[in-house]
């Protein structure tokens with residue numbers, strides 16, 4: 309049966325993966341907001357370094373989740389959430405609620421940060437909640453125009469409701485991996501998805517904060533500045549140590565593929581210069597994902613008595629940076 313997929317938040321990441329899910333044979337509906345008019349008229353103008361250039365026309369485009377719900381009485385198999393994670397402004401659970409069919413719809417969260425799954429899993433206890441980390445560089449440069457310049461890999465894992473560290477892999481994780489893989493996306497199943505989220509944080513928080521706060525913006529300019537490179541490395545090491553204490557060495561680094569701070573810095577130097585997605589938000593005057601990338605991590609570490617002075621300082625400064633009009 310053709311899986312019915314609803315993508316909520318069809319910006320850069322949402323459009324890229326919606327496109328690949330349709331290529332894999334999925335029936336793809338997209339919720340579009342500021343790009344609604346452009347996408348309904350002309351589709352998405354996809355410019356991808358790895359998949360080529362094409363016009364992607366979702367099977368259906370809706371202006372709201374309610375509209376998408378009314379149009380599909382049989383319900384959706386998957387809701388793929390690709391909004392920016394801004395819990396202080398929008399509750400993801402409220403946003404997707406109209407389209408959730410109990411015990412049927414699997415929610416897949418493709419977002420940065422930590423602590424993003426709990427509110428969704430708590431609200432929909434009968435529905436599978438899949439956590440997904442995107443290693444990708446993609447930007448919507450104009451409404452409906454998507455520039456994919458870097459990577460594209462996804463790592464999946466089930467959100468573990470009871471908090472146990474041992475993770476099982478329910479069928480939903482395997483089926484979404486199979487589908488994305490058929491669309492040409494390199495996918496993996498995480499041994500421990502939360503440990504992987506913290507590993508991603510070792511990049512996102514230090515590079516994101518340094519980029520926004522120093523104004524050096526792109527990865528090469530930051531790493532070419534000795535003081536900035538030192539600040540980034542020390543913050544990465546702090547997060548790495550905190551994650552080791554939090555998850556235990558069997559999970560962090562565990563069997564991997566967790567990447568050490570030094571390996572991430574080497575990889576970042578070797579890749580093309582890149583502005584973190586949080587910097588794109590900052591320069592556009594859009595809200596930044598400060599709470600999920602910094603705040604939730606600081607709170608989680610505090611709860612467990614793990615000191616993270618650098619991250620705390622970066623959190624405070626990023627909050628202040630986010631207060632501009």
Ligand SMILES: NC(=O)C1=CN([C@@H]2O[C@H](COP(=O)(O)OP(=O)(O)OC[C@H]3O[C@@H](n4cnc5c(N)ncnc54)[C@H](OP(=O)(O)O)[C@@H]3O)[C@@H](O)[C@H]2O)C=CC1
Nearest residue numbers: 317318319320321341342390391393419420444445446585
């Ligand atoms: N871009 C990248 O390279 C990477 C991004 N990520 C993560 O992926 C997630 C998505 O990022 P990205 O695609 O870059 O973000 P974008 O801003 O490009 O896309 C988010 C989309 O969600 C829409 N949206 C937000 N709130 C709502 C709402 N309430 N109802 C309907 N639509 C909504 C936005 O609409 P509108 O335009 O109207 O605001 C926008 O189209 C983030 O968590 C990000 O950190 C992770 C790795 C890399």
Ligand SMILES: CC(C)(CO)C(=O)C(=O)O
Nearest residue numbers: 442443444445511584585
């Ligand atoms: C690490 C990177 C650059 C790619 O996954 C990213 O997550 C971002 O720009 O926010």
